[in-house]
Amino acid sequence: MGRIVLENVVKRFGDTEVIPPLDLTIEEGEFAVFVGPSGCGKSTLLRLIAGLEDTTAGKVLIDGEDVTEVPPSKRGLAMVFQSYALYPHMTVRKNIAFPMRMAGMPEAEQKERIAAAAKSLNLTDYLDRKPGQLSGGQRQRVAIGRAIVREPSAFLFDEPLSNLDAALRVGMRLEISEMHKRLKTTMIYVTHDQVEAMTMADRIVVLQGGVIEQVGSPLELYHTPRNKFVAGFIGSPKMNLLEGSIASQHNAHTIGVRPEHVEVSAEPVKDAWEGTVGVAEHLGSDTFIHIHGIEGCDPMTVRASGDFTVKHGDKVYLTPDASQIHKFDDDGLRIP
Amino acid sequence: MAIVAQTTKFGTVGRPIIAWVVALVFFFPIFWLVLTSFKTDADAVKPEFLFFFTPTIENYLNMTENYDYWHFALNSVVTSVFATLFALFVGIPSAYAMAFNPTRRTKDVLMWMLSTKMLPAAAVLYPMTFLTKSIGLFDTHFVIIIVLALINLPIVIWMLFTYFKEIPKDIIEAGQMDGVNTWGEIKEILIPLAWGGIASTALLCFIFCWNEAYWTVRLTTTDAATLSKLIEGNRAPEGLFFGRLSAVSAAAVGPIVVLGWFCQKQLVQGLTFGAVK
Numbered sequence: 001m002g003r004i005v006l007e008n009v010v011k012r013f014g015d016t017e018v019i020p021p022l023d024l025t026i027e028e029g030e031f032a033v034f035v036g037p038s039g040c041g042k043s044t045l046l047r048l049i050a051g052l053e054d055t056t057a058g059k060v061l062i063d064g065e066d067v068t069e070v071p072p073s074k075r076g077l078a079m080v081f082q083s084y085a086l087y088p089h090m091t092v093r094k095n096i097a098f099p100m101r102m103a104g105m106p107e108a109e110q111k112e113r114i115a116a117a118a119k120s121l122n123l124t125d126y127l128d129r130k131p132g133q134l135s136g137g138q139r140q141r142v143a144i145g146r147a148i149v150r151e152p153s154a155f156l157f158d159e160p161l162s163n164l165d166a167a168l169r170v171g172m173r174l175e176i177s178e179m180h181k182r183l184k185t186t187m188i189y190v191t192h193d194q195v196e197a198m199t200m201a202d203r204i205v206v207l208q209g210g211v212i213e214q215v216g217s218p219l220e221l222y223h224t225p226r227n228k229f230v231a232g233f234i235g236s237p238k239m240n241l242l243e244g245s246i247a248s249q250h251n252a253h254t255i256g257v258r259p260e261h262v263e264v265s266a267e268p269v270k271d272a273w274e275g276t277v278g279v280a281e282h283l284g285s286d287t288f289i290h291i292h293g294i295e296g297c298d299p300m301t302v303r304a305s306g307d308f309t310v311k312h313g314d315k316v317y318l319t320p321d322a323s324q325i326h327k328f329d330d331d332g333l334r335i336p
Numbered sequence: 337m338a339i340v341a342q343t344t345k346f347g348t349v350g351r352p353i354i355a356w357v358v359a360l361v362f363f364f365p366i367f368w369l370v371l372t373s374f375k376t377d378a379d380a381v382k383p384e385f386l387f388f389f390t391p392t393i394e395n396y397l398n399m400t401e402n403y404d405y406w407h408f409a410l411n412s413v414v415t416s417v418f419a420t421l422f423a424l425f426v427g428i429p430s431a432y433a434m435a436f437n438p439t440r441r442t443k444d445v446l447m448w449m450l451s452t453k454m455l456p457a458a459a460v461l462y463p464m465t466f467l468t469k470s471i472g473l474f475d476t477h478f479v480i481i482i483v484l485a486l487i488n489l490p491i492v493i494w495m496l497f498t499y500f501k502e503i504p505k506d507i508i509e510a511g512q513m514d515g516v517n518t519w520g521e522i523k524e525i526l527i528p529l530a531w532g533g534i535a536s537t538a539l540l541c542f543i544f545c546w547n548e549a550y551w552t553v554r555l556t557t558t559d560a561a562t563l564s565k566l567i568e569g570n571r572a573p574e575g576l577f578f579g580r581l582s583a584v585s586a587a588a589v590g591p592i593v594v595l596g597w598f599c600q601k602q603l604v605q606g607l608t609f610g611a612v613k
Contacts, residue, residue, distance in 0.1 A: 014440075052509050072512040079513040085506035089528045098524075099514035146514065156513075 001063055002153040002186030003028040004049060009058035011044055011210075018044050019210040021058065026154075026188060026203075031180050034190045035197040036207035036233070042190045045207070046156050049188065051075050062153060073102075078147035082159040084139040086131040092118075092142050093127040099150040110149075117145040121175075137168045144179070154186035161196065173200060194234055198222070206230050228332035231256045237288060237301045239326070244296035246273070252327035252335055259303040261324035264289065265317045266310060272317035275300065277310045291316060366593070373582035380578035395583030403566060405587060412562040412588075415477055415552070416545035419484035423492045423541050424534065426485070431496035432522055436508050446497065449490040457487075457550050468555055475556045483555065484545040492541050499533030500526065536602045539595075546592050563588035 004026040011019040018041050026032045034042035047053040049060060051072035060068050067075050078099070086095050096117055100110045118124045121141040131139055140160060147155055157176070161169045177200050180187050191197055197204050198218045206213045206221065206229070214226040218234075225231035231239045239256045247255045265272070275291035278299050285306045290299040302318060310316060327335040372380050374391040399405045434442045464483075465474070473479040503526065511525045527534065549564035556565055567588055570581045596603060 050513060052512065071517075072509070073515045073517060077513065079510070081506045081510060083504060083506045085504065085510035087507060087510075087525060087529075098511075102515040102520065102524075143510075146510075150514070 001028065003063055004154060004186065004188070005059075005061040006045075006049070007059040007061065009045075009048060009060065010056045011041075011048060011053060012056045017210065019048070022210070022212060024205065024212065024215070026186060029184045029186055031177075031187045031189065031200060031202045032205060033197040033201035033203070034188065034205045034207060035192065035194055036213075038192055040207040041210035042192075042205075042207050043158055044210075046079075046158055046188060046190045050077055050079055050156050052079075076153045077156055078150055078152035078154075079156040079158065080140070080143045080147050080160045082162050084131070084136075084143045084163075086139055086142055086146075088131050091128050091130055092123060092134070092145075095131065095142055096127075096145045096149055099146060103150065113149045114145075117148050120148075120179075121145050136164050137172065140164065140172060144176070148179075148183070152185070154188060157187065157189040159191055160189075161191075162193075169196075176200065195236055198234065204234070206233060224334065225256075225326065226334050228254060228256070228328050231326055231328070231334075237303070240297050240300045240302075241328075242294070242297040242300075246294075246296055247327075250325060250327055253330045254328040254332070256326035256328065257320045257324065259288065259301045261321040262300075262302040263319040263321070264302050264304045264308070265319070266314065267317065269317040269319055272319045273300075274315065274317055277312055277314045277316055279312065280310050282306070289316065291318070294318070366589070369582050369589075370586050371582075372578055373586045375579045375582075377577040377579040380582070395579045396587070398580060399583050399587060403569075403584070405566065405584075408561055408563045408566040409587075409591075411477070411480075411560055412546055412564075415480045415484055415560070415562055416542050418477075418481045419488070419545045420538050420541045422481060422485040423489050424538055427489060427492040427496050427537075428522065428527070428534070431493050431500050432526055434493075435497055435500035435503075436505060446494065449493060453487075453490050461554060464551075465554065475559045475561070477560045479555060480552060480560050480562070483551045484548055487548070487551070488541045488544050491544070492537055495537040495540070496530070496533065499530045499537070502533075503529050532602070539599050539602055543592055543596065 006022060006024040008021045008023060009019060010017070010021050022045075024045075034045060036042050044053060048055055051060075051067070051070060055068055058068075059066055062075060062077070087098065090098065093114060096114050097110050100113065114127070115124075118127055121144060123138065123141055123145060126134060126138060126142075131142065134142065140163075143160070160176075161172050164172060173196060176187075176189075180200075189196070189200060201218055203215060204218055204221055205215050208229055214221060214230045216224075221230055221234045225234060225239075228241060232241060235258055237259050239258045240262075241254050241256050243254050247253060263269075268274075273294050275293040278290040278292045280290075281288040283306065287304045287306055287308050287310075289302050289304055289308075289310060291302060292299050294300045300318070304310075329335050371387075373395055374393065375385065375389050376392055376394065379385040379389050434446065468474040468479050507529070508521055508525060511521050516524055546562075547564070549568070552562045552564045553568045556562070561569075563584075567581070567584050570577065570584055
């Protein structure tokens, strides 16, 4: 259960077209991530699927059934919000029970499911507290608990980890991924964080200006980005995009090379690009070096090993891995 | 230079004095009213008995024996309670709709509602009187309840709207995702969350209904007449009987002053809500 299809879906707010006609299929059991910069329409797209926004045109199908006109309460989906959106006047237990109570589930079964959800989310000791007495991470667990118990045909996550601190975010990311492996339910996850997208997704949908730039597995997007936007958006640190004479040598308008695909040397190397170190960021395992003076790309970021020590102003010589150079034409599209 | 809040001598001494003076000025009419209500009609107009007089409860006895105070009081309670309930019954869904599903015209609708308060009541006095008489609703509880509810509806909706705006939309949407219908959203989420605001609104609406005198005096004679009408009815052709009038007035404002006293916190919150986040 849980195949979601968008057919020619359009969303306009007044005269502004937020989502131009768009087709998308999310397969049953898939973990799909919508990613893009803020304002790209990813949350709107999720809300269209949820039914919290009306489509201006087009159809939304869940398991083959047209739900375009069906209110959110009848779509059988569960959503986890960035703000957690717990009911502040109810205890954790009542929050989790709420969707089941609304569905008229027998009390005995409700209790069973609450206990199971609380156990899997480490909330057993907090069931009688109100949301205000919980930490951010616990609140988000309650929100997830509330989503799980109703056994929805798909889970929708709207930037659920954005309000958590960095350490907690990594932990919750793993929990959600594990939950997906366990439940095998379709999940759609919206984030602006490409690291979350890369680590969690079966398939990533990259959006910009309401348009799908590319759909593919994390590694497909990493290795064969369809255009300059995807190339620059996926991967951390970002891919270096070079224009000008260096790009012309490769018969392209722009070439892209990822920081991890550039060999960096402190000694002069034949045919290398020569630049000056701006800032070197030492992370221990790696060193990210921001280099000035390379034509058509300033600064260029490269990844060196953790023990590579350079300082501001040092000359370095860069050799890109020729097999890992991405070429783009005038329109920013990939040249095969 | 650090900015330090300084406690001046005026702040510690002058401010309480001013507060007391203002409070006494506001309270004085009530005090005067109560004092006069214990004087005979003759004593009430004599300056020499200003503060020192022989108190009498004759006026109060007279009020219950001759004027049927309880009939008017009951009418006041019934019309105010039902008008408040009716105003909330209409106001809660309206404010809910405007707070959570606003359209481009929502602000205009709100302003239009408020603008109805700017219409002088006298402008519609004759149409209202003829209308109620011609459909046989003159001097009925029904018409008073409807009129009281309608004249307070703009304020009720504005207040509720302000309270509801404070509730994050996500919570309502979470409710929708959890399978509640519109009525469920109102009953299960909105009302419990905005309970304090709804109570303040109801209280204020009740007070406004209780104190309303223009329509309650003009659209009733006896059956649906409220305490306002009772006070007005004490205008005898022979002149004003201040003692009697004061007793009636004191008995009319008494319940609402007591209610207001007990609900001070809600009232202050209701009147200042939304001013500061």
